[in-house]
Amino acid sequence: MISIGIDGNEANVKEHVGVSTYTQNLLNEFRKKSSSNLIFNVYLKDKPNDSMPSENKFFKYRVVAGSFLWSQLFLPVKLLTGEKNDVFFSPAHYIPRFITTPTAVTIHDLSFFHYPNDFLKIDLFKLKNWTKYSVHKAKKIIAVSNTTKNDLIKIYDLSSEKIQVIYNGYEKELGKTKVDQKLIKRLKYNPYLLYVGTLQPRKNISTLIDAFSEFVKYNKEFKLVIAGKKGWLYEKIFNKVKNLGLERNVIFTGYVTNATLKELYKNAFCFVLPSLYEGFGIPLLEAMNEGCPVIASDKSSLPEVGGNAALYFDPNNINQLVSQINNLKKHEDLRNTLIANGKERIKLFSWQKCATETLELLKHTSI
Secondary structure, eight states: OEEEEEEOGGGSSSSOOTHHHHHHHHHHHHHHHOBTTEEEEEEESSOOOTTSOOOBTTEEEEEOOOOTTIIIIIHHHHHHHSOOOSEEEESSSOOOSSOOSOEEEEEOOOHHHHOGGGSOHHHHHHHHHHHHHHHHHOSEEEESSHHHHHHHHHHHOOOGGGEEEOOOOOOSOOTTSOOOHHHHHHTTTSOEEEEESOBSGGGOHHHHHHHHHHHTTTOTTOEEEEESOBOTTTHHHHHHHHHTTOTTTEEEEESOOHHHHHHHHHHOSEEEEOOSOOSOOHHHHHHHHTTOOEEEESSTTHHHHHGGGSEEEOTTOHHHHHHHHHHHHHOHHHHHHHHHHHHHHGGGOOHHHHHHHHHHHHHHHTO
């Protein structure tokens, strides 16, 4: 028998993006695998919400009261005085301090190192200092891509053997929530480019808007749909649209449900991810799963994830992006090839595979 403790807080939120999606899907898979030989204790600040997997005899939630420095103070006290685990897993950068239990941690990206100005000072302090502590303290580290692994080795001088690359999965079934019919009807008569992700500087949405501004001069029927919640320094993105006079051409949806996202992917002319840096890039796979052609930045992990199922461009070169959009518009055979390659590419990734590989690592970490 093995008992695994997990920090489940990232999943216990209303809107799932990025790390929250990762944690939620792992918990879903872990719950399916729980048994008398595989016990999970999931630690939370608050009681589990309705989206969390249900408890059973071998998959339990442990609510630990406390807020300030929860993972560094309140959680360690509970782990030291409560039920004992053979291994503790932190799905998002921070492992609890002081505990003697073997630990494993997932590092999703080191964007805070490459783009520190994209973060609030308090968040940057935690990311820099707590991540440093975690990667040195942890017995094993999961990196979601080779890009992240290489960053960890270079920045923290870590041994390659300590880090295992385990790729994310993606949402195969996006249609379980309510569709925003008003939005879908609004887009029914116009082809559109689609961006999905948080609105923040390193996502490089400004370059996408500039490229769209050039493209739409000769393709006036097109719209640009930007789907995602507001992040850090998002005001500049809205101001750029206004300054370019594109208010009627660019649609900001805010956060959308999975079912709405599915419809956006299915009906888009193409999906564009212009990021300067990504640890993985789940939306690439979501788009491919819905038969949506992908154009992506050629930086960080995106070529690693997208493979031969995407067109790439230098995210600092607006003209390259315009050229790739035009290529897709002019060549139907290219579009069909990307869609076919995407359907093959996504077979390499799943949350089930991610969870199975993660469990194997956790079992070995406990030894």
